[in-house]
Each structure stands twice: as C-alpha cells, then as structure tokens.
Amino acid sequence: MKWIYSIKSRVTIAVLLMVLFVSVFVKNMLDEENVSDLTTSCSTIYQDRLLPESYIYHLSDFLNKKQRLIDKCNRQSDFNALKTLNEGFNAEIDSIIVDFEATYLTAEEAKSLSALNDNIQALYAAENTMQEKGNAGEDFQIAKERSSELIGKASAELLTLSNIQLMVGKQVNDDSKRIMAGSSILTRFETAILVVLGLVINALIFGVISSRSKVKQRPHLN
Numbered sequence: 001m002k003w004i005y006s007i008k009s010r011v012t013i014a015v016l017l018m019v020l021f022v023s024v025f026v027k028n029m030l031d032e033e034n035v036s037d038l039t040t041s042c043s044t045i046y047q048d049r050l051l052p053e054s055y056i057y058h059l060s061d062f063l064n065k066k067q068r069l070i071d072k073c074n075r076q077s078d079f080n081a082l083k084t085l086n087e088g089f090n091a092e093i094d095s096i097i098v099d100f101e102a103t104y105l106t107a108e109e110a111k112s113l114s115a116l117n118d119n120i121q122a123l124y125a126a127e128n129t130m131q132e133k134g135n136a137g138e139d140f141q142i143a144k145e146r147s148s149e150l151i152g153k154a155s156a157e158l159l160t161l162s163n164i165q166l167m168v169g170k171q172v173n174d175d176s177k178r179i180m181a182g183s184s185i186l187t188r189f190e191t192a193i194l195v196v197l198g199l200v201i202n203a204l205i206f207g208v209i210s211s212r213s214k215v216k217q218r219p220h221l222n
Helices: 002-072 076-081 083-101 107-131 137-217
Strands: none
Touching: 002 083, 002 107, 002 137, 076 083, 076 107, 083 107, 107 137
C-alpha cells in the first residue's frame, strides 16, 4: 500500500504542477495581450486624440488672427497691404489640416473635418474677392462680411471636433481602465491558484512523510 500511495501522491503533485504551469502560461499570454492593448490605447490617446486637440487649438488661433486682420481692413488696399501675413496664416492652416487628416478619424470626425475644410476653402475664395484689383468698395464689404461668416462656421466645426475628441478620449480611457482591471483580476486569480496548490502539495508531501514514518514504526508489516 505504501508504494501505491506514493505513486498516487506523485501523480497528484504532477497534475497540480501541470495545472499551475498551464495557468501561469495562459495568464502570461493574456498579460502580453493586455500590455499590447494598453500600449495601443496609450498610443491612440497621444497620436489620435492629444495631437488633434492641439491641431484644433492652433486652427482656432489662426482663424482668430485672420478675423482680427479682416476687421482692421476697411478697403481693398488695407487688405492687400496685409496679403503676405494672411497668406502665411493660410499656409499654416493648410499644413495643420493635412496633419489632422492623417490621424485616425471616426465617421463623425471625418464629416466635421470635411465641413471645416469646405468652409476654409470658401473663405479663401472670399478673400481672393477682397483683394481683386478694380473691385468696388461695396463688393469688398460683401466679401468681408462673407469671410467673417465663414470664419464663424469654421469655428463652430472646430468646437464640434473638440467635443468629439473629449467623447472618444473618454472611451479610450475607459478601455484602458478595463484592461488594467482585467489584468488585476488575472493576477489575483494566479495568486489564489499558487496558494491553493502550495497548500495541497504541502499536504501531500507531509502525508507521504507521515505514511513512511508509520511504516518504519511497524517493520513487521513490510
């Protein structure tokens, strides 16, 4: 009976160790997946949320500068005197929009960014009308009012884009918290398995030792 008990104990320990190995292996695989998801999440927050928010800020700043420039102009000659400065603003705006379009965009973001770009292109057309030679003073005022109107529409689209950034950013943050919570649960589960297996293995080992001790005390049974 001694050797049968010993074999059963060894088999039980081997099975428990195999369970432990498989559990740790699976947990490590899940951890790698969680780390990968978390890395992607952090990258998404920076590349596709923080950067676009900075683009929105700079676009709003340049639109405000253009509005102040337009407000200073009462006639065509005033606007033409600031032509170089205004063209610099336009070049900066175009560059930012290109960078913005290169980020990941939700369907709602893509729609709003497209509307923003349409408003800006219409603004450029209105500005061209303001600086055309031989343009009548009345036409200049109409083009000026049109430019201000388009800047207002563009600013409204920027506000929409900013609100989308906040909403999507919150979703990404919630996903990151979910990943961390899942990893924490797996770690606790692994710890619980280790404790239980340790107790079981310890009990089996002491059981084997106790059994051998009893057999030695009764050698006539061998």
